[in-house]
Amino acid sequence: MGFHQQVVEATKPAKGEFARSPYIVRILTDGLGKADYLTFLGQAYHVVWHFCPIMAAAASHLSDHGLYRDLRYMLYDRCEDEKGHEKWVLEDVASAGGDPEAVRQAFPHIPVQALIAFNYQMAERGAPGSVLGMLYVYETALAEMGPRATQTLSRSTGCTPERGLKFISSHAEADVEHAAGVGKALDAIVEAEHKKAVLNAIKVNYHLLGQLM
DSSP states (O other): OOHHHHHHHHTHHHHHHHHHSHHHHHHHHTOOOHHHHHHHHHHHHHHHHTHHHHHHHHHHHSOSSHHHHHHHHHHHHHHHHHTTHHHHHHHHHHHTTOOHHHHHHSOOOHHHHHHHHHHHHHHHHSOGGGHHHHHHHHHHHHHHHHHHHHHHHHHHHOOBTTTBOHHHHHHHHHHHHHHHHHHHHHHTOOOHHHHHHHHHHHHHHHHHHHTOO
């Protein structure tokens, strides 16, 4: 069994807890009212804004040799793919009737601050390969839940994939391919320290994302 499959099996409880969190259940069943959707976007903005800097921090601390050199280049490519996506979130805020500048200036909720700080800590002072745990959670969750969330939120908010749901709908498509790339990178991890850190990062990211609101 490759490490990717080990990750899938070992993190099923954390993934299940995330999927059962009341807020995620609401998104996937009834959707959210406009006000709650704007609150969600306000929190998502900060997660997305720090996504590339966290990957860059991890890349800067990876070894120059072997598989970690390859992982560094993968992170460079992923940063290029993800660059500017926080602007999509702000465009969705404006389309849904919110204030993008207020979102930019606000402090995120405490679980979001903890999520961001944890991922920076692991990238800079822990095991930088644990960034794959962050990528695994974000891209797996969006790839699996994005299409359904787009449908329910469209009904509940009146927004469309082109106006107000651009971020979620676009990532639901792109992250299928990205998730496959993360799986391949996970199978290249051989050090026990990094495997342990990846598993922990997945559990922490699932838990704190479930507390987003």
